[in-house]
Amino acid sequence: MIDYDIQMEDQTLMVRIIRSIKSLIYTNSKKLAFKIPFAYFLVILLTVGFSYGVLNQISTNSAQKKINEASLQTITSIQTNVDLMIENVNNYSKMIFSDRNLQNLLRQGGVYSNLDTQSKVSAYLYNLMQAVPIIDSVNIFDNTGHRFSVGTQELPTFMEADIKDASWYEQVVSNKGKYILRLNGSGAFSRMGADENFVSFIRLIRDIDNTSPLGVLVINIKDDAFVQAYSNLLNQSSFEIAILDENNHIIVSDSTQDQHNAVYKEILMTNRESLEQQFQKSNSGSLTLNSGSQKYRISYLSGGEFNWKFVSITPYNTIDSRNKSLVLLALLLLIINGSIFFFSSFIISRSIINPIHKLLRSMNKAPRGNFMKVKVERNIYEFEQLFNGYNHMIEEMDQLLTRIVEEQKMIRKAELNTLQSQIKPHFLYNTLDSITSLALSGLNDQLCEMIEALGNYYRMSVSKGLDVITVGEEIEMVRNYLKIQNIRYQDVFEAQFDVDEDCLQYPIPKLVIQPLVENALYHGIRPKGTKGTITISARSMKDEVRISISDDGVGMLEEEIMQILERKDQLKSFGLWGTMERLRIFYGNKNCIKIESELGKGMTITIIIPKG
Template identity: 55%
Template sequence: MRGMRFSLLRRPRRLTLMIPFAYFLVVLITVTFSSVILHRAAWHSAQKQVNEAALQTVSSIETNVHMLVDNVNNYSKIIISDANLQGLLREGNLYANLDIQSRIKRDLHHIMQTFPIIDSIFIFDQSGHGFSLGSQYTPAFIESNVEHAPWYDEAVERNGAYLLRLNGSGVFASEAEGNFVSFIRMIRDLDDTTPLGILVINIPESAFADAYSNLANHNGQQFAILDEQHRLITAKAAEGGQSAVIDHLTKKIIELKQSEFSRQLSGFFPLSFESRSYTVSWKVDDAFGWTFFNVTPNQSLYSENMSLVLRTLVLLVINGVVFYISSFIISRHVLNPIKQLLRAMKSTKSNKLVKLETIPNNEEFGQLFIGYNRMIDQINQLLKRIIDEQNTIRKAELSALQAQIKPHFLYNTLDSITSLAMMGQNDQVIEMLEALGSYYRLSVSKGRELITVEEEISMVRNYLLIQKVRYRDLFDVEYEVDENCLQVPILKLVLQPLVENSLYHGIRNMGSKGTIRISARLADGWLHLSVSDDGVGMTAEQIQQITAMENKGEKSSFGLKGTMERLRIYYNGKNEFIINSEPGKGTTITIRIPAGDENTWRN
C-alpha cells in the first residue's frame, strides 16, 4: 500500500505527464475565469484597444504629413540657395534678366518633375514683381502686391522660417478642384541675410491625402485633417469622398473650440450622427497647429465583442484536442534544438563552420547554442588571423623586393650622371638629378602605399626620362591618360615595373628602336591601366608561366610576378591582370582595378 502511494506520488513528477497536466489545468482555469468576466470587460477592452489603435493611426498620419512638409522644406532650401535666383533677387527685379529667369524656371520645372507633389511655385521680389510655375493648373495671384497678402508680415517676422496656410489664405484664384496648402517663407540673402523676396510653394490636397492612403480602412474608419482655424484640409470617408459624418464633425469642432477639446493636445470624444454613435480620436500638431482626426463607428466594437465571446465558447470545445496535440508539440520543441545543433556539427565535415542563427528560448539549450557559436567565432578568428599573418609576411617579402630594386636603379643612374658630368654635359646632369629626386620623392610618398594616378604617371615619366638619357636612341614614349582618372588612388609602383619590363625585356632585346605606350582611363567604375611595346614579345608558354604565379621557391624579381602578387593582396583579388603578346609583335599588359573602392583594399 505504501509502495503504491509512493508510486502515485512520483508519477506526476514525470516530465511527459507534468507538462500536459499543468497545461490542462492552466487552460481550464483561464478559460473558466475568462468566460465569467469576459462579457463585462470585453467592451472596455475593445474600446481601449480601438482608441489606442486609432490614436496610433492618427500619429502615423501626423508623421507622414511632417515628412511631406520636411521634404518640401528641403526643396525650398535648394530653391532659395540657387545662385541664379540669389543674383536676380539682389538686383531687385525678377525681370531684370530674362535669360537668368528662364534658367531659374527650367530648374524649378526639374524640381517639380522630381517631386510631383509640388503643384505650383511662386517667387516674389522686394519690388512686388513675381513669376510662377505650375504642373497643371497654376493658380492666379489676385493681390496687386505680395505685401498685401494677409500672411506677408508673419512671413517677414519669422525671418526665414516657413509657415503653412490653407489655400494661400485666399490670395490665389484657381480653376482646379480641391484644396491646397501654401508653403510660405522669406528668401534671404545668403551673404548678409537681408530679405530678398518671398517663396510660395503650393501643395495639393492629394499630397496630404497620401498621408493616410496606405492605411487600411478597417471597420469603416474615416480620417480628416483640419488646419489651425479648424477648416477642412482633406478627408477620407468610409466609401471614398467627403462624407456627411466628416461635415458634421467639422461643425462639432467649431462648437467645441472653447471647451476642453481646445485645451488638450490629444484625446477622444463621442460623436452621434443619424442614430449612430462614433468615437473620434484626435491629436493636435504643436508645430503647425493642425488637428488630425480618426472617426471609428462603435458598431464595430459591438461586433468585436460578440465575436470574442463566441471565440471563447469555441475555445472551450477544442481545448480537449489541443491538450493531446500539445504534448507532441512540446516534445518536438525540445528535440528541434538538438537536431539543429547536430546539423550544424555535421557541416564541419565539409569544411564549413556554420553558426546557429536561432537561439532557443530555454536557458539550457540557449547556453549550449551560444557556447557553440562562440567556439565557431573563435575558430574563424583564428583562421582569419593565420591568413592575415601570411598576407603580412608576403607583403613584407614584396616590400623587401621593392627595396632591393631602388639601390640598383640608383647606382646605375648615378653612374650615368657621373659620365655626363665628366663629359661636361651639365644641363643633362641637372635634368637627371631633378628627375631622380622627383622619382624617389614620389616613390617614397611619405610612407603612403596609395598614391594618385597622376603621381604614378609622374613617377613613370621621371623614370623614363632617366632611362632616355642612358638609352638615348633606344625608345620613344607615348602617353594616353584621361584627365578624369588623374585623382583616382591606386597602389604605388604598379606601372614602373611594367615599363621597366617593356624596356629591358621587350625593346632592348629587339636590337632596334621601339615605342612604349602608356594609357589610363576610367570605364564603368573600373580603372584601366595599360603598358604596351612593340618589342620582341612573348610566347604563350611564357605568358602562362607568368600568370600561373608559381615561383617554386626561387627568389623572384620585383617584376611582373611581384606586381601581380601585390595587386592580388592589396585589392583582395578584385582586380584583373591581362597579358597579350606575340613573338615579334610586342606585348600589352592591362590592369583592371576598382576605381576608388577603398573597402576592397586590405591595407
C-alpha cells in the first residue's frame, strides 16, 4: 500500500511538472524575448539535422559507389577467370575426343565393342582427371545410346532412359561440335545424397578424319572449381560472390560461413523476379534488396557467351564504415557552433527586447483606439530616434486623418449637390417649355394634365429630403416624366415598361433613370424623324439589379461612346455624363453603367445596382 501511494505521488509530481512546462511555453510563446532564442534554436536544429543528413547521404553514396566499383571490378575479373577455366576444359575435351583409342572404339560402333581399347581409354581419362582435379567425371555416349563413365568419386546417375531424351541433345547435335554448359546436365544427372552442384560441359564427338558424329562427350565440372577460380580475389573483400546460370539458377554461392551462405542463397531465391527484371534492363549494375530487417547491396555482371550472371552481395552494415567518423566529427562541430550561436542569441535579444518593453509599457498607458504620444527613457540613440519619430508620426497622422475626413465629406457633398442642381434645372427648363407651348396652343386639358404630372414628379423627387429612394419610386417618377413628354410630343414615341416585381424594393439614388430616358428621347428618338420606342426594363440578378433603358433611335458611334465613358464630352451628353458621375461617387465604382449602341439602330444603357 505504501509503494502504491509513493507511485501515485510520483505520477502527480510528473503531471505538475509537465503542466508547468506547458504553461511556461504558452505564456512566453508570444514574447519576442522567447521567439528570438527559440527561432535561433529551430534554425540551428534544422541546420544541424539537414547538414547531418546531407553529409551522411554523401558519405553513404560515396561508400556505395566505391563498393559498387570494387564489386564490378572483382566480378569482371572472376568472369575472366571462369571463362579461362571453361576454355581450359574445352582444350581437355579436345584432347579426350582426339585420343586415338577413343576414336577407334567409337568407330567400331559402341563403347563396349572392344574391352581392351575401352580399358586404355579408361586409364587415359583417369590419368587426365588426376592431373586436372577440377573435373568431377567424364561421360561418353556412343551413337547407340550406351554410356561409358570415369570419375574420381561416386559417379552421378544418368536419369534419362536414352541420351536422345535429354533436353539438350538436339542443341548439341545442331551445334556440330560447339560445346554447351548446363547446370547438373539440366537434370539429366543426379548424385544421391550430395548437395554439391556441378556444371556439365557437353559437346558432340566427331570423327577427326571425316567429321562424322561418333557420340557425345559430357565433362562434369565440380562447383568447387569455380570457387577456386576466384578465391584469390576475395582475400580482402567485404562481399560474397554467387554465379547464376542462364536460367538464373545458382551454380555456386560461396561464403566463408555456412550460415551466411544459406542467407545469401535465400536472398537470391526470394528476389529472383526482381533480379531477372534487372538483368533484362542492363548487362551490369547495382540494386538494393531486403531480407528481413537487413539490407543488401547487389552488384551484377551478365552477358557473355553463355549468359551467366556473376553477382556480388554486400550487407549494408559493412559499407565502408570509415566515412562515419568524418560525419560524426562534422556533426560534433555543428553542434558546438550551434550552441555558441544559441547562447549568443540571448545576449542579442536582451539588448533589443528591454527598450521595446519600455516602449510597450508606455504605449499600454494610452486608451485603446486612441493615438497617444509615448514617453520613455532615451538611453539608446536608435531607440531615441524611434520614439521621436513615433511621436511625430502620431501627431501628424491625427491631424491628417481629421483633415482628410472633413475634406472628403465636403467634396462628396459638393459633388452630389452640384450634379443634382445641374440635373433638376435641366429637366425643369424642358418641361416649362412644353407647358408654354400648350398654353399658347390653347390645349387647356393637356395643360392641366401636364401640370398635374409635373407636380407629382416633383413631389416624388423631393422624397422628404431623401437622396436614396426605391427602384419602384424611381420608375414611378419616370412614368410621370414620360406622361409629360407624351403630351408635348404626341405620336413621336411610345414607352414600354418591363419591370420585375422583385426589383421594386431595392434602394437607388434618385433621379438616375429619368436623365437617361430624357437622353433617349432627345438624342435618340427625335433626330430619327419617325416614331420610336423607349423600353425601360429591370431584372433581379444574384447580387445586383440590372436596369436597362433602350431606344430604337439614331444610335451613336463607338468613338462618341468612348468620349462619354472617358469623361471628355460633358456638354454634349450632360444628362448621361452627370448620371454616370453620380453613380460613380455614390457606389465608388466606375463600371456601374454599360453602353451598347449601333449607328442607325438605337442604343441600350444598362445600370448595374448592387443589392443592399
